[in-house]
Amino acid sequence: MQRILRKILKIGTVTQPPGKAGNKIDLLGEQLNGAIRRHFQGSLAIRQVDAGSCNGCELEIHALNNPYYDIERFGIHFVASPRHADLLLVTGPVTRNMETALKMTYDAVPNPKLVVAVGDCAVCGGEFGCSYASSGKVQNVIPVNVAVHGCPPSPTDLIQGILAAIGTRS
């Protein structure tokens, strides 16, 4: 226990305090926090669906939860069921084998719902495109509110995308 406490004290807080000038994440974070307060009573629930990605996008979505970004401080949390979600974060070209599962997940999210397509594959099909095995971009299968480019998009891009999706609500 002593060692754990010592480590925690030694590392300190790596999350930069909000409002620090020139820090893109925190400026974005403040806007995000404000928008979530206004439109979602302070809490936005996200369900992530991998519809065929290479798992690169998943790594960057995971990074949103690391102590540097700590996206929970802005009121965002990832939930285990689409029934608890306000927003779907969809990655990958939609594979033929995931098409039904993606549609069912979309249907399970209560209305009104938001969808953010994450990564070049989800936005335009990426390297994989449309083929016998892939329906290409997410929009080909379910409606999409906002597209986030990048292969994979950085955590900053992701925060911007989520913010833009909330913006479509106002």
Place this chain on the structure above:
Amino acid sequence: MKFSLNDHFALRIKEAGIAVETMVGHAPSLRVEVSNWARVAGVAREAGLRLVAEWAVQDREGYSVHAAFAKKEMGYVLLKTKLKAEEERFPSLVPHYVAAARMERVIHDMFGLSPVGHPDLRPWIKHEHWPEDAYPLKKEFDAETNMPRKEGTYPFIQTEGEGAYEIPVGPVHAGIIEPGHFRFLAVGEKILNLEERLGYVHKGIEKRMEGREIHSAARLAARISGDATVAHSWAFSLAAEQAIGMEVSARAPFIRGVLCERERMANHIGDIGAICNDAAWSFMHMQCLRLREEMARVHERLFGHRLLMDCIIPGGVIRDLDDEGIEMILDQTQAVAREMTDLFAIYEDQTSIRERVIDSGAVPPGVAQELGLLGFAGRSIEVDTDARRDAAYPPYNLYPPVVKVCRGGDVSARLWIRFEEIQASAHLIRTFLSHIPKGKVRDACPFPCEGNWGFSVVESWRGEIAVWIHFGAKGKVDRCYVRDPSMINWLGLELAVREVPVPDFPLNNKSFNCSYSGHDL
């Protein structure tokens, strides 16, 4: 790439009274009659060889089935057989090698070739809604085909035992992870049997490779499994360079080695955190996430990509490291390794987490050998396989890694070996960067000639990746086969979790951390 096993194995086959022909090339290959295909596998098994991969190829003359075997420190051997015209079947290798089971199911799904004697030919990648006569890897099949959907069901293994029940999970899981379906047969809270149903992220990568020129194919290879993008790019580049017969500059392999070892460190660190998180220990999770992020930031700064995607290309690497860059990598690697030593001491002290991981999901030792489990999953149960040593590709031919193995094969062993490998990688990075030769890091890649083929392996953080490539007309890829280590390690997970309580499955799944995308292709 070491093929010294080739002559040794050719001799063994001859001794068994089987005719064999050697095909000379950059990657030498042995050719046998199709009727002897399974017999040769029997000889391989007796000689203690491990099955690396089995795949099929179609050319103008018809179909051929290929296999690769390996043996510790002796390198690799390629084997090939041509199927007779109009006869779309070959003897199954499953009676000799269990690991061939899913590879042959894929051959059956994709080419319509039948492995005779295969005990379970249920469709694998070809889900129930595919038309039965769709065989995407046949040359006459158009990649753009819009296949109609049909109704169907997948026959899962059933049980009739009293009190036994089924739990279906997925394909969409309750976390930020890839999709796949797990069917548990459970009694009380213990898992009686786990059956995996994969293929959900099949994107047609092998078909998409066909007809691409080399650099475009390399981009696709980098996206086979995002978390192992460096290793996949490297494996593809090595195979392509070997097929062409080109040597990269002396400096390039050192940078490739540094990138691959950094990828290994980052993923092992991420996994240690995630496994601890699955046992509700968020302290370790946060520490590991922090270290991983710090590594990603250095990668972004020096190579322009947080995950180092597309940094290794056929011909070399895209960017060089200057003295300042080398120093930055050295400093950070050392700092991260030191912090992981501290965290290991904390982990060892933590009795509540130790209780969760010790004895959970132990793979029986015989089973691990039998399957040929790869990477840390194998090394945690005394399967001493490491492509860096066994294939000895540069720079590991000059600076071979110290391969650690341990006993146990449980979650605890899979954690321990990761801690060890982080330190070993840090040591390798230091060695590479203090011996790195001067010179350029990228050469123009000559045009591949029609008919050139190459085979290479690379030890990714997850285990050995194998790539076989064949070039066709105009220097374009004719066929590229990739075997991600997950193809084999997924089998290990099924057997590890028997008797494990269902709530401990995520812990075990994370401890293997197989790639869905790398498996499904």
